[in-house]
Amino acid sequence: MELMNPDDILALLEGVPDIITPAVEARRRRFSDLKCPACGGNVRPEVTAEDLERLRADEVVPDGRARCDTCGCLFDPTTGLIAERGDIRRVIEPATHLLPKA
Numbered sequence: 001m002e003l004m005n006p007d008d009i010l011a012l013l014e015g016v017p018d019i020i021t022p023a024v025e026a027r028r029r030r031f032s033d034l035k036c037p038a039c040g041g042n043v044r045p046e047v048t049a050e051d052l053e054r055l056r057a058d059e060v061v062p063d064g065r066a067r068c069d070t071c072g073c074l075f076d077p078t079t080g081l082i083a084e085r086g087d088i089r090r091v092i093e094p095a096t097h098l099l100p101k102a
């Protein structure tokens, strides 16, 4: 397979509205509001080849799943379903927000 010249690609895209940048920004904002369900840590999007295969026709950027930067937990950002448990021993501060209110 021969790859296209990047300059040729840019020439073809001249005048075409950019729908990718707003979609990426929207996803970044959505993920910045998410917290890990296990430890409350910050998360980032993680997209696998499987996520790309499941991309719907109306999606510009795949949602993928959310990976916790602290414990490594992997979960679905929409349903909260945990795909991979993280290692809670990697959490330095106790997750006091998960404790019942006194």
Ligand SMILES: [Zn+2]
Binding pocket: 036, 037, 038, 039, 040, 041, 068, 069, 070, 071, 072, 073, 086
């Ligand atoms: Zn976590």
